[in-house]
Amino acid sequence: MHYHMSRLSIAALALSLGLTLALASGQAPSLRTLANERGLLMGGAISSELFNADNPDEAATVNREYNAVVAENAMKMRAIANSPNPGNYLFATADAMVASAQKNGQTVRGHTLVWHDSAPAWIYEIKEKAAMRVAMTQYITTVVRHFGDRINIWDVVNEAISDGPGNPLRNNNPFAVAGPDFIALAFRTAHAANPAARLYYNDYGVEGLNGKSDAMYALVKGLLEGGVPINGVGFQAHLDTNFSVGDSGMQANLQRFRNLGLEVQLTEVDVQMVGNGSEKEKLARQAQVYGELLSTCLAVKCSAFMMWGVSDWTSWRAGGKPLIFDDGYAKKPAYGALIRVLQMAGK
Ligand code: XIL
Numbered sequence: 001m002h003y004h005m006s007r008l009s010i011a012a013l014a015l016s017l018g019l020t021l022a023l024a025s026g027q028a029p030s031l032r033t034l035a036n037e038r039g040l041l042m043g044g045a046i047s048s049e050l051f052n053a054d055n056p057d058e059a060a061t062v063n064r065e066y067n068a069v070v071a072e073n074a075m076k077m078r079a080i081a082n083s084p085n086p087g088n089y090l091f092a093t094a095d096a097m098v099a100s101a102q103k104n105g106q107t108v109r110g111h112t113l114v115w116h117d118s119a120p121a122w123i124y125e126i127k128e129k130a131a132m133r134v135a136m137t138q139y140i141t142t143v144v145r146h147f148g149d150r151i152n153i154w155d156v157v158n159e160a161i162s163d164g165p166g167n168p169l170r171n172n173n174p175f176a177v178a179g180p181d182f183i184a185l186a187f188r189t190a191h192a193a194n195p196a197a198r199l200y201y202n203d204y205g206v207e208g209l210n211g212k213s214d215a216m217y218a219l220v221k222g223l224l225e226g227g228v229p230i231n232g233v234g235f236q237a238h239l240d241t242n243f244s245v246g247d248s249g250m251q252a253n254l255q256r257f258r259n260l261g262l263e264v265q266l267t268e269v270d271v272q273m274v275g276n277g278s279e280k281e282k283l284a285r286q287a288q289v290y291g292e293l294l295s296t297c298l299a300v301k302c303s304a305f306m307m308w309g310v311s312d313w314t315s316w317r318a319g320g321k322p323l324i325f326d327d328g329y330a331k332k333p334a335y336g337a338l339i340r341v342l343q344m345a346g347k
Pocket of ligand 1: 316
């Protein structure tokens with residue numbers, strides 16, 4: 001007993017010393033610590049850069065700052081199923097990412113099951129409705145079951161709505177061969193494969209109140225009315241510094257989806273620096289947009305704020321320097337803006 005007590009008190013002493021030292025040195029809390037306190041998923045997209053031993057900053061940053069991750073490309077159909085035979089599906093990279101996430105206590109968002117842009121060649125060869133339904137069912141079932149309860153959030157359908165006037169579904173979607181209910185089919189199949197998973201529709205250009213977000217609202221409302229198992233909507237938020245969160249009507253837009261009983265997440269946030277002004281001014285403007293995006297997300301009780309990458313250097317839009325860590329993984333003003341919003345939001 002004495003032995004245990006003393007071990008305990010040594011541990012307590014060490015803990016309080018550690019805390020005191022952290023406070024004395026002004027050590028700031030990480031995004032993930034603050035997000036954890038608020039039950040918010042906060043993180044971003046990871047790529048094979050996570051495993052690049054020559055760039056240890058990538059993994060260090062991800063594991064210090066993110067409590068949630070999403071594979072930038074490794075779970076897309078073209079990465080997993082370049083063969084139609086489930087026996088030949090390629091899961092190695094995705095599995096390594098999930099293992100890393102589990103080791104580091106991070107939630108994984110699964111991205112994405114049905115997306116025209118990542119359909120492999122063999123999908124385009126299918127012209128028969130029944131055959132496409134079999135292909136979709138088999139693919140979704142195999143992938144969702146493969147990850148099982150390691151992934152309990154899926155972007156089931158990505159970017160199905162067209163950008164054109166009227167915004168019906170895009171007409172270049174090979175999966176539409178499965179019939180007008182191909183979206184419902186995808187959600188029902190994913191739900192059957194993992195009934196515990198939260199299932200999302202995810203799209204871009206739908207952040208504010210506009211024709212495309214109206215079309216998305218009509219789509220998901222119709223799915224709900226049809227008893228389709230959809231739990232949430234992902235708003236990608238690939239934006240630039242000209243975007244005005246306030247003028248766009250973003251909060252009212254997100255709220256109308258919340259009012260349908262759906263979860264809301266910002267899933268792929270990045271804010272490219274555009275326009276005139278000094279570097280310092282552009283960084284400040286970017287920080288402002290990031291801060292407003294997060295506070296709008298929190299105002300509607302969103303469940304995740306995910307960024308599309310880690311540092312500007314490896315961003316898919318590297319030229320626009322759209323992320324919160326610079327090319328050398330230093331914290332940009334946008335990082336500070338997110339910290340401040342989380343601190344002000346309370347617990
Ligand atoms: C992008 C990746 O970042 C790129 O590396 C890849 O070449 C194409 O896809 N919407 C999405 C993401 O849902 O999957 C996309 O990711 C960006 C736009």
